[in-house]
Structure formats: structure tokens, C-alpha cells
Amino acid sequence: MAGLALLVGLAASVPAQSQNDAPPQPAGPEVVQRVAPSVVLILVGDGGGRLSQTGTGLVVRSDGVLLTAYHLIEDAREVQVRLQNGETFDRVELLGTDPRRDIAALRISATGLPVLPVVGLDKVAPGEPVFVVSHPEGLGWSASEGVLSAVRPADEVAGAGEGYRLLQFTAPVSPGSSGGALVDAQGRVLGIVTRGSGGWKTQNLNFAVPVESVLGLAEGAQRLLLGPGSELQPPQPARSPRAVEAVTADPAGIAQRARTLYIASGSLWVEEDAMANALGQRKEVKQWGLVLVSDRRAADLILTVDRPVFTYDFTYQLVDAKTSIILASGKVIAFDGTRAAPMIAKKFVEQFKSLRPLPAVESAEKKPAPAGEEKK
Known part of the structure; x- marks a missing residue:
């Protein structure tokens, strides 16, 4: 009987022991620290070294393949990619695009880049915490926190098109966040930020494309060389007129x-x-x-x-x-x-x-001539 009691006691203790041994969820700062090295800054120019916009990209392959928002580079004449460690790449190739989902794949010459694990949508649920790491307004490697609100068809979002899914989340984003990484509390990639609703004005209503839907772009063989961005510089803080x-x-x-x-x-x-x-x-x-x-x-x-x-x-x-x-x-x-x-x-x-009122128009020739003075 004593042996049986011992076995029962051991069996009862197993669940509690397994639960205590489960790895704790990383804290927010730890998640961001883990994600940031896989996030890149993208500078886009309209020619002559003139910076037109900034955005974000996510490393998805260690040999220099990135995913970003298609609208960011669609009309780019110059493109430059910067890593968190300060390395800069002026030669950028376009591997493939998915205009429907607003995603593009780029490649730089770097190797050995850190790649984050990807989590499928079947492993997450609305209400779970999420983080965005991006470059809002050109402010490098900034983080914001929110929750995953829903996974919904694009058809339900005005102006988003149709035929694919969107991740709705509440973490704030701003211009420059396009292409940013949406990750879960373990630092696993959920999606690529496309744009915020209402022109970035509605801070808690934002959308990302599930990364599992666009990873195939990384295998693209288009290899179109984009204009070199060797003269591009990150935006300087806005200054008021003198x-x-x-x-x-x-x-x-x-x-x-x-x-x-x-x-x-x-x-x-x-x-x-x-x-x-x-x-x-x-x-x-x-x-x-x-x-x-x-x-x-x-x-x-x-x-x-x-x-x-x-x-x-x-x-x-x-x-x-x-x-x-x-x-x-x-x-x-x-x-x-x-x-x-x-x-x-x-x-x-x-x-x-x-x-600037319109200049006076010489209208004498348009005025009817007085009676008896018609041209003969």
C-alpha cells in the first residue's frame, strides 16, 4: 500500500512539474532585442540622390533576401538598404512582387543574416499580444505593442482588394513602418506590415499580410537590379523655417x-x-x-x-x-x-x-462695338 501511495503521489506531481518547467514568455524588451537585427531600413530616392521616402524590410533568408511593401519600391529610381549594425548596401535586386498583397522580395549581397522563425496562423488567436519593429517617420528600429485583433479576408477591408487574408492588429504604426515585422510574444514572425488604416491616422486599426502567404517570393528569379542608392541619406529631423x-x-x-x-x-x-x-x-x-x-x-x-x-x-x-x-x-x-x-x-x-487673383484679361476685343461703329 505504501508503494501504491508513492506512485499516486508521483503521478499527481507530474503535471505541476511540467508546468513549472515550461519556458517563460520573453518580456517585451527581450522580444524587440531578438527581432531588431532581422529588420532593415530601406531608403528610396526619385533620382539625383533625392530621398523620397523611407520604409522597412524583414530578412527572410540568411543570404540577403528581404520582404518589404511593394508600394515602397514600385516606382523607385534609387534604393538603399541599411542593417542595424550600420552596414549599407547600394546594390539591391528585385526578386519578385505580389501587387495584390502589396509585398516585394529584394536581395542584397550580405550573407549570414539573422532570420526569425515564422509562426503559422493556426498557432495564434485574436487577443494575443503582438509587437511591430519598424522605422516610423525614419526613426530607426522603433517598437510598438498591441494585440492581434482578427484574421480576416481582405474583402472585408475597404479598398484592400480581395483574394487574400489580412492580420488586423492594434500596435501603432506610422509612415515608414511599411514592410515592418509583426511578431508574436515569442519573437516569431506573423506578418509584414503593409499600411495603416486611414492614412496612418487610426493608430489602433492596422494591417499586415501573413508572412506564410508570401514566403515563396524569396525564391523568385527575376533579379532586376534597382537603381543604386549610393547618394541617399536618412532623413534629418524636420526643422522649422528660420x-x-x-x-x-x-x-x-x-x-x-x-x-x-x-x-x-x-x-x-x-x-x-x-x-x-x-x-x-x-x-x-x-x-x-x-x-x-x-x-x-x-x-x-x-x-x-x-x-x-x-x-x-x-x-x-x-x-x-x-x-x-x-x-x-x-x-x-x-x-x-x-x-x-x-x-x-x-x-x-x-x-x-x-x-493670386487671375490677371486682368484684355477683353476690349470681346466687347460688342457701339451701335454704328461695326467694322466695315
């Missing part, structure tokens, strides 16, 4: 002196050419003598158009290239960029008129 410029700046005066206009698009949904054509058809633009230029450095004014992801809002902002003072802004609602462009052009003209 005090004397801020005090003496006159929006109306700036508008009246302006001669050149550059159009910049912050979204793949808005093409600069469509916006340029829409403005070119406005007689007011010709009357003002505004010339559209293709070189940002030659511009007096910069008109930036964008479409926050998963919306039908098309926003625009007109700024002075020298002082960055905002002269006009607004938004229109349209199905696509082709329809939005003339609507934006119309609102641009209406607002710009208040700063």
Missing part, C-alpha cells in the same frame, strides 16, 4: 512670385502624369504662367497628392518649397486617381485664386 522667414512669410506674396510647380505623389493610386494633365487643362494655370517641372529642385511650389490606403479619399497639399509653409490643402472623394485628378485641379484653382 525665424525671420516665418515672421515675414506672406502666403499671398509667395503665391504671386511662384513660377514653377512640382507634383509629388505619395500613393501608387495617384499618378503624377494624370495630375499634371488635369492641371494643364486648366486655363487659370496658364494665365498664372505656372510651369510644371519634373525636377523638385527647380520648383517654387510643391503639390503633394495622396490616397490613404483602404479609403477613397484623395488628399492634396500645396507648400512653398523654400519655407515649407502650407498654402492650400484639402481632399476629394473618387473611385480612382484618374477621376480624382480633375477634381483636385478644380479645388486647387479655387484656393489658389484667393492668394
